[in-house]
Amino acid sequence: MSLGVVGQAIGMFAVTNVDDLVVLALFFGQARGGGRAGALRVVAGQYLGFVAILAASIIGALGAGLLPEAVIPYLGLLPLALGLRAAWSIWRQRADHDLTDEPTAGPSAWQVAAVTFANGGDNIGVYVPVFAVAGLGGMVVFVVVFLVGVAVWCLAGRYFATRPVIARALSRWGHVVLPLVLIGIGLVILVDGHAFGL
Template sequence: MASTIISAIVTFIATSIDYIIILVVLFSEYHKKKSASRDIVLGQYLGITVLIIVSLLAAFGLAYFPQKWVGLLGFIPMYLGLKVWFEGDEDDEEEEITESTNRYSKLFLSVAVISLAAGGDNLGVYIPLFSSLSTFDLILTIFIYYVMAAILLLICRSLTAIKGLSETVEKYERYIVPFVFVALGFMILFENGTLSL
């Protein structure tokens, strides 16, 4: 049981390092908007849940797509980063859209999609791990993943409370977000071997 706990913690940390920057940027960007933290948390949990379900299905022999195709998800953050780079910060337009649409769903789904796009490495680790665990160890591992996700979210939210960090991220967001998302996209493509298709 101790080895299962250690294995779950180590694999979660190893596959979640890329989420730290993404979540800090999201928490910083939306720190002034009500319910944004809840939306980010729900979106992140939705993304993790989908990754776990896909990993479980694959571990039980239901994976129909080669690992290289999973890397194609890397194009999603690349597109988002390039969009921010070329279109810039459109606060007025964003406020109009926010007022006329259900922003909760938009932010919630955006975070979930980003979480999925950054989760290619999660699949590469979770699938072999899940296929080697007993039912009890599998349930324990998934429980630990959800606890670790809460800790990750709390740490990222706390990092934005550091004086000046939030304002600095906002000030340089137009440069930080594209760089992080494009780099993340290349990392996902590279780690999954998609660039060699």
């Protein structure tokens, strides 16, 4: 296993899930009144949703394997377009999200999974071309690192849920970082694949 691939997987997980960290912190904040059971529901839901994202990404990457090799670098246009769309949306909306401090029993695992999957549309758009280029061995490394990353994100989300100042900062800037990262990933895929003669 190449340490370079592991490092790339860690970096990709972190930057494509910045927004999810905010959502997790909010879910854990809602689940405070549910104690340990509420926290476990959030973790279970996060894993269910993220496994669904990975399954969709792997299926998409295997389908991409049916494409001619010269076409694969152009899949970088997808995260590039998603990043540009997200940046445009931020520029137009500039909406603030309020954090609630009131403890409740929290969401069900299925609610967390549904939100995680719905929030992961951009992730799928990024992961498909990367998985398609990585090959089977690289894809396994990415999946293992991502699943470990979900555990780290759950721990971090629980931590942030108890520190409202940090959670508000993530809520304020996480949505700005994501489009930049998506645009960067798209450009890297295009340049590394020599798309458009780059």
